[in-house]
């Protein structure tokens with residue numbers, strides 16, 4: 001080995017390693033799933049790169065993953081003939097966490113939080129999970145298409161530093177050797193490894209093979225020395241999961257596949273698998289994750305589906321196939337309608353992409369609708385992704401009604417902060433003669449709940465939605481109608497309770513207004529330019545006065561957002 005250097009892990013990698021080793025001890029077998037998942041990705045990438053340049057296969061286009069073990073040396077070795085890595089790739093991929101925002105996120109964690117196993121799901125565990133079972137990891141790799149002299153060896157004990165050296169390596173692809181910790185020797189076992197491959201990696205399209213060593217025996221039944229013959233046995237199903245008929249795929253297989261495509265550690269909430277033939281031809285498998293990634297609100301966070309064209313992997317995070325407000329959806333799209341050499345630029349122009357996007361959006365909304373029938377699951381969904389879904393009516397007016405069905409709000413019906421009321425439920429509870437869906441927007445739930453504008457509504461038993469998420473005001477400028485009912489902000493414009501008020505009340509109000517004209521005049525003079533108008537109101541029952549915005553005025557929250565944006 002030449003040109004050897006020792007480098008330090010990025011601080012966040014050290015933190016992640018600690019977090020992982022502490023929190024995943026009882027679940028440590030997942031290291032194999034992660035390493036196989038990476039090997040399969042590497043094979044996918046080589047197949048894609050070879051579409052343009054066959055020579056990258058270096059005469060070996062039979063993509064595969066091999067697993068070997070050595071019980072006496074306590075090692076497990078994983079090998080793939082995928083894309084491989086050069087020195088730069090190795091340092092970048094196996095020394096840092098590339099995803100933007102990870103560093104800041106990690107820094108915010110307190111010591112207590114770092115011990116929390118749940119956190120790990122926000123990152124995905126990946127390559128570093130090898131260190132849950134190994135006290136030393138060696139990676140030997142070469143990028144397809146480079147010369148034998150350009151191999152690289154990476155070594156680390158997972159304690160803060162790693163070394164990289166140039167080596168000669170005649171095959172492209174990557175080999176990872178785990179030197180097992182004393183308490184993880186159980187993994188250097190044929191049956192254990194086979195079981196794990198079937199449990200976690202059955203759905204991987206690339207064959208995962210293990211060696212069977214057979215020795216010839218002489219007439220007395222003794223093994224003949226030097227007669228060992230190795231045959232390779234494929235352990236997994238090795239067909240792309242989404243190609244298989246739904247009826248033949250178990251829930252566990254769907255869940256395992258999710259972890260591979262989404263690079264997530266936890267189970268999905270639900271999924272939807274569809275094969276479409278006809279004008280458009282595609283298969284989609286979409287998932288709703290059970291947990292939000294830490295970068296969900298970052299503009300450049302990963303989103304979109306994994307795109308395949310006729311089973312050939314094309315790209316990760318193809319964001320053109322789902323709208324932004326469904327950016328939490330993960331999964332696979334495999335289509336015959338695009339060409340194999342499609343690029344991100346082409347995707348932006350191809351009209352078929354728009355059509356598939358429309359179809360996938362419907363699928364995703366239908367999947368959420370189905371999920372909403374399960375109260376417990378939908379609560380989890382809503383508390384995780386609800387505020388993202390609220391971007392929907394603004395971004396996708398064509399699906400406004402469908403999105404409206406999925407929205408949940410806090411309201412005066414229960415007066416609790418939990419967002420659990422659907423618009424359909426609200427409409428069912430509407431008072432006779434009530435025509436509008438009333439809502440109030442404030443900075444916090446308590447401010448909304450205690451708004452003086454609610455007094456008259458409470459008195460009359462009319463339900464009001466209590467909105468206090470940052471996105472709510474934006475949502476309400478786009479959600480103007482649902483199921484034929486319009487929305488009304490109780491803090492804006494004239495108070496119109498529709499036919500809920502009776503004639504007598506109206507008459508009494510008019511009389512009061514007349515009687516107080518003098519008072520109104522005096523108040524107006526006192527307030528001067530501070531107000532546009534002073535009016536007698538019937539919205540209040542306890543408070544003496546309140547501020548009301550004209551109907552078409554921007555709300556308080558919007559004003560603040562605009563001000564913050566320097567407008």
Ligand code: ADP
Nearest residue numbers: 038039042084085093124125126127128174263
């Ligand atoms: P992720 O798979 O989510 O990207 P990982 O920690 O699992 O994160 O892997 C980090 C990166 O290391 C991968 O994105 C890939 O670029 C590289 N890598 C890991 N294993 C392999 C492999 N067997 N062949 C080629 N590249 C690999």
Ligand code: MG
Nearest residue numbers: 037038126127
């Ligand atoms: Mg990975």
